[in-house]
Amino acid sequence: MSGAWDAQARFAVYYAPSHESMWWQAGSAWLGRDAQSGKDCVPPQLPGLTRPLAALTDAPRRYGWHGTLVAPFRLDASITQADVLEVARAWALTQQPFALPIEAATLGDFVALRPADAHGDARMREVAASALQSLDTLRAQPSAADLARRLAAPLSERQRTLLLQWGYPYVLDEFRFHMTLSNSLADANERATLLAWWRQRTTELGPLAIDRAALFVEPAPGEPFVLWERLPFGSAAPRA
Known part of the structure; x- marks a missing residue:
């Protein structure tokens, strides 16, 4: 997918499994959308749900199947989309693949x-910190309105400091890698049903291959994110 977006577009570096992998197929089907091809997918049927699965996943569906490494940002006026590709590709080549054991869990009201x-957890924090630092010169400073909105959230002093320095509060030591599977769900039975399904699925799928990242783009505010380009890591040989 080639890039030709205006100044309102936001860019992000996400972890996304290989398009050919069972992990990509499982996650895209779960969300009902393939962020690379743009095609709709058929979600699985979960016994015990009183609502369609799609009603429980519309928030993460917009972002596509991913785990955040660098949160969405707008480009500085001096930066072109070609610059983004060049810097992101060069960063990815500095990274080495590894296998990541994964588990399904509840994070607050989310699955x-x-x-x-x-x-x-520490290895993913290292990957995310490296990406953040490598791509930081690309991003525009947040607008006064965006900054005020984020500062109004309940943040710790450390998170406020990180927000002012990096444009996002959950980076470096505050970063926790995760791949969101649901909206915020007040119903404990819904959370338990989703959690049980994914605990069985993660056992079947095995570890995640952390061997690439991907550039995602939000073409305009509120639109679904699309996978622009995959970023292979520097070696094809995974290490433990």
Whole structure:
């Protein structure tokens, strides 16, 4: 997918499994949308739900199947979309693939996938920090309205400091890798049903291959994010 977006577009670096992998197929089907092809997918049927699965996943569906590494940002006026590709590709080549054991869990009222142990959590934090630092010169500073909106949220002092420095509060030591599977769900039975399905599915699918990232784009405010380009890491040989 080639890039030709205006100044309102936002760009992000996400982890996204290989398009040919069972992980990509499972996640895209779950959300009902393939963010690379743009095609709709048929979600699985979950016994025990009183609402369609699509009603529980419309928030993450807009973002596509992913785990955030660098949160969405607008480009500085001096930066072209070709610059974004060049910098992102160069960053990806500095990274080495590895396998990430994963588990399904509830994060507050959300259901999500997250690293299964502290070692994996730390490794994903390192990847995200490297991407953040490498791409930081690309982003525009947040507008006064955006900054005020974010500062109005309940943030710790550390998160406020990170927001002012990096444009987002959940980076570096505050970063926690996850792949969101649901809206915020007040119904504990719905959360439990989704969690049980994914606990079985993660066992079948095995570890995530962290061997690439991807550039995603929000073409205009509120539109679905699309996968622009995949960013292979520097070696094809995974390490433990």
